[in-house]
Amino acid sequence: MTETHLQEPAQETLAKTFEPAAIEAKWYPHWESTGAFRPARPDAVPFTIVNPPPNVTGSLHIGHALDNTLQDVVIRYERLRGKDALWVVGTDHAGIATQMVVERQMEARQDKRTNYTREGFIDKVWEWKAESGGTITRQLRRLGCSMDWSREQFTMDPHFTRAVVKVFVDLFNRGLIYRDKRLVNWDPRLKTAISDLEVETHEIKGGFWRFRYPLADGVTRADGLDYIEVATTRPETMLADMAVAVHPDDARYHSVIGAFIEQPLTGRRIPVVADLHADPELGSGAVKITPGHDFNDFEVGKRAGIKAADMFNMFDAEAQVVQTADGLVPEQFLGQDRFAARAMVVAAMKEAGFLVPHIDKDGVEHDFEPRTIQTPFGDRGGVVIEPWLTDQWYVDAAALASAPIAAVRSGAIEIVPKTWEKTFFNWMENIQPWCVSRQLWWGHRIPAWYDADGRAYVAEDEAAAQAQAGEGVALTRDEDVLDTWFSSALWPFATLGWPDEADLVKRHYPNDLLISGFDILFFWDARMAMQGLEFMGQVPWRRLYLHGLVRAADGQKMSKSKGNVVDPLGLIDQYGADALRFFMCAMESQGRDVKMDERRVEGYRNFATKLWNAARFCQANGIGGSTTLAAPAASHAVNRWIIGEVVETLATLDQAMADLRFDAAANAVYQFAWGSFCDWYIEFIKGNFDDETRTVAGWVLDQILVMLHPFMPFVTEELWHALGSRDTDLILAQWPQPGAGVDAAAKAEVEWLIALVSGFRTARNELGLSPGAKLEAWLPEPSAATRAIIDANGGAIDRLARLSAIHFAPAPAGAAMQVGAGDATLIVPLEGLIDIAAEQARLEKALAAAQKEAKALEGRLNNASFVERAKPEAVDKARADHAHHTAEAARLAAALARLG
Structure with missing residues (x-):
């Protein structure tokens, strides 16, 4: 030495007691102030990760704690291994969420957004961010996240905004962004389009109404009926009906395909069209088609030759009834809320004799058949989403998806666990156009200007747009902003200063790893892959790790309504950040x-x-x-x-x-x-x-x-x-x-000693022997290796196993316990140490009880009815109890064997 x-x-x-709070308060500011989180090894291999940027409105929840703990473990590990480690940190401007927060604050002061100009309201949002937007970044520090705060990013920072505008303009010029009239998920509360991924489906008690639609021009069906029966869960939409669809092979309707129906409330003549969407086995086999207010109907309408521009829109932005382009919506419905209009439509159809009543099992008539309806709600606005026909900006997601698909197939992007690949391919191969415009004020404003004829000029600034339009052409800026996920899709390279800071981008792009929850695989991960490959020509990261959710102890999803949400900051206060972090890692098992x-x-x-x-x-x-x-x-x-x-x-x-x-x-x-x-x-x-x-x-x-x-x-x-x-x-x-x-010899020697000490401690416990009682053991004919270990470690054996002597000779006759270590079995006579008969009786009684419990539980678990019908937590408890009693029986049997 x-x-x-x-x-x-x-x-x-060191203090006698470990107190984590004082230690955490001491070391994090020290690390940050000394630049420990900043990459400062220019000659080392770079290692780069980016955090999924939390909403600037957010606070740390248990999912953030898992996600950021895993990232911090990786970045600290790679930093210790000598890498030039960069963990990019920042927050997302969260268009809808932030605008909602600021508007709620205004409402509390009897103020509202429309009292201000657009610019004035945006100033209010920036004021809010300066005062309240740093909550989650402070909380990430408490968790111990070693992020490079010196380069903290925000998706509305000027350099990031430049990147967003450039990507939009370039995609437009490449034909990958376009404006189109299509149905969108419209949130009537927020008055903006939202993506499919921001729609939550809830089960709502609703109804199935059936109506008779009369055939026009004296036409009758082959069976002599002069009407077609249709069913709907949304009767109000009949005010914008444009067709009735039947299956082309449904013999009941062959004779009326191409005929017209006169819609009872509007008097509108609508055709009967043949389309595979109509299911002959469902209801009457006929479906009313409202292409401006239903996604399936939209596609049927297009196949029937109805252009999107000609589809009727019967709602305004607040889901109140407006006049359709043909002027046929009766006046009494105009201005009505969609649900009030529903009741009015049903009443009017019933009064006119076109409602087909539902007869329940008791023979009682009702206006509708009760149904549980899968209903779409906005995850932010919290109201029922309305499919709404409007002009929006779209990304050709299918074209952009081909490169990420190829990257995952080739291994250029490794998804961990690999089981998520199937989900990734299924979604990407069936991807729909991505609606990227939002009807908000807070966010990246779309770089498009319109002339008086509605022609769009897309450019990085107004001067460039004016140059495209020509001198003297009056232009008006697009009012919409971009979907938040559009900007966050640029996170792996825009945070590095792209397109300006080429050196930093070159060093740290592609990133090495992305860690995210599986729930944002398509919100964010897939879109980063699209934009990274399109604009950088390389994958955004080489590996994608998808972790699961943090659930309540009983396996249920955490939610405020269930009252089972766990506050990670409360856990840190009680047990320390280190304990919470270690729990997250120890419990994070792939898949x-x-x-x-x-x-x-x-x-x-x-x-x-x-x-x-x-x-x-x-x-x-x-x-x-x-x-x-x-x-x-x-x-x-x-x-x-x-x-x-x-x-x-x-x-x-x-x-x-x-x-x-x-x-x-x-x-x-x-x-x-x-x-x-x-x-x-x-x-x-x-x-x-x-x-x-x-x-x-x-x-x-x-x-x-x-x-x-x-x-x-x-x-x-x-x-x-x-x-x-x-x-x-x-x-x-x-x-x-x-x-x-x-050292194999040292390993064998110490493991022999550990087995010996553990065996004696277990045996003493099982037989009720005093832990401090000195025992003597007999070991006839030990191997040379075993004897050498005993000879070399007599002091440790005496101190730890409480064996005062080991005799290399046959044991005296009588009851004894046996303890194994390696190739040796040591025998300890029990005469005089315990009441052998009483101990044997005790062990036999306890063994019988444990075996009985284990057998009963085994019967329950082998009962398919119990396993399939019982609550999952009940089945899990039965399995845990069975394992416990089985292990207890094994332990007691071993104790009885020792008495022999």
């Missing part, structure tokens, strides 16, 4: 959701406390931090063994991180730190602190702190400095490089 292997412990003794379990979080707080106490023990015994990366020389078996354990743990940890198996990585370092080091190594070396052991113990503790740092950054940084005077903070230290192997 040389003096350079070991430092003297720091002068300041599975994380079930919230506060007891596990508390358990990882206990883990941090155990490490703290181990460091205090080392400090008190003259063990300090190491000054060498390489493992120190060692002659004692226990020291050679623990060095080998470091080597094996490091290999397991590195492989788990390479595979993005966060649970396996966390488990590897946990088992080593708690089990190998704290529970065994420290016990073995107590009372034997020679220079070699102090040096090895200090080096091993350093390796634990470095390997654990990505998961638990705060406690590890504190202990790192407490164990000695360091040249650098732990966050910027070097990843372990033991330069050693596994």
Whole structure:
């Protein structure tokens, strides 16, 4: 041993109690102020990730805690491995959400947006951001996220806005953005279009109304009827009906295809058309077609030759009835809310004799058949979405999707877990045009200007648009803004300064990894892949890791209405950020959701406390931090063994991180730190602190702190400095490089001792023997290797197994317990130590009870009816109880066997 292997412990003794709050408050500001999060290794290999930008209106929820913990583990790990690590951080301007927040504040002051000019309202939004928009970034700091705050981004920053405008203009010039009249999901509360991905489907109690539509011009069907019966869940839309569709092979309607119907309320003549959309097995087999207010009807209308520009629109932006282009909507319906209009339409059709009543099972007549309807709601506005025909801007998503599809197929983008590839391909191969315009004031305004004839001029600024239109042509700016996801799709390269900062883009694009929830695979991930490949010619990131949701302990999805939402900041206050972070990693198993379990979080707080106490023990015994990366020389078996354990743990940890198996990585370092080091190594070396052991113990503790740092950054940084005077903070230290192997002989020797001690402790517990009682064991004819281990470790065996002697001879006759270790079986006579008959009776009774419970539970679990019909949490509990009683029975049987 040389003096350079070991430092003297720091002068300041560690506090007796581990208190995470003070440590967290101390280290995060230090890291940030010293630039520890900024990439500053120009000669190193870059490693880049970007955070899914949270809404500027947001606050940290448990999903953010999972997502950002996983990212921080990766970035800290790569930083320790010597990479020039950049974690890009920023927030999204969140068009709808932010405008809603500001408008609500205005309403509270009896004010409203329309009291201001557009520019005046936008100024109000910027004021709000300056005062209240930094909540979530402060909370990310509390979680310990080592993001490069010096380059914090915002999707409305001037440089980002330039990138957004350039992408829009370039896509337009390439024919990939166009303006079209199509149906959109319209939110009547927010008065804007929203995407399919922002629509939530709820089950609502509704009805199925049936009506008779009379055939015009004296035409009758083959069966002599002069009407066609149609059914609908939205009677109000008949005010804009333009056709009735029947299946071309439905014999009931062959004779009337091409004939006309006179719609009873409007008097509008509408054709009967043949279309495969009509299902002969559903209802009457005839479907009323309102192409301006239903997505399926829109497609039927187009196939019937109705141009989008000619489709009737019967609602205004607030979903109130307006006059259609043909002027045939009766006056009494005009101005009515859509649901009030529904009741009026039904009443009018009933009064005119065109309503077909529903007869229930008791023979009672009703206006409609009760149905549970899958109804679309806006995820922000919270009202029923209306399919609405309007002019909007669209991206040719199908054209942009081909390159990401090819990238995933070729492996240029690796999706982890791989099971998500099928979902990705299915969505991308069936992708629809992407509506990117929103009827808001807050956001990136669409760079398009119109002349008096409605001709659009798309350009990066008004001067360029004017140049296109010609001198003297009056232009009007498009009022709409872009979908928030349009701008966030540029996140991997626009955050690096594209198109201006070429050097930074060149160094950090493509990003190495993206971590996101599976729920934004299409909102964000797929769109980044589209724009990155289109504008950069390369994938935006080489790997895409999709994690699950954090669910309540019973497996249910968290929601405010259920009252089962968990506040991560409350958990940090109670247990510390390190404990919450470690829980997230330990529970993050690929392809599975994380079930919230506060007891596990508390358990990882206990883990941090155990490490703290181990460091205090080392400090008190003259063990300090190491000054060498390489493992120190060692002659004692226990020291050679623990060095080998470091080597094996490091290999397991590195492989788990390479595979993005966060649970396996966390488990590897946990088992080593708690089990190998704290529970065994420290016990073995107590009372034997020679220079070699102090040096090895200090080096091993350093390796634990470095390997654990990505998961638990705060406690590890504190202990790192407490164990000695360091040249650098732990966050910027070097990843372990033991330069050693596994000593097989030392490993076998120590594992034999561990098996022996564990076996005796278990046996004492099972048989009710005092833990401190000294025992004698007999071991006839031990192998040479076993005898050598016993001879070399007599003191440890006496101290830890409480064996005062091991006799290499046959055991005396009588009841005895047996304990195995390696190839040896040690026998301990029990005469005089316990009442053997009473203990045997106790164990037999307990064994019978455990076997009975296990058998009963096995019967329940083998009952298909129970497994299929019971609540999932009840089935899970039955399985857990069965496993518990089965294990208990095995333990008791082993205890009985020991008595033999």
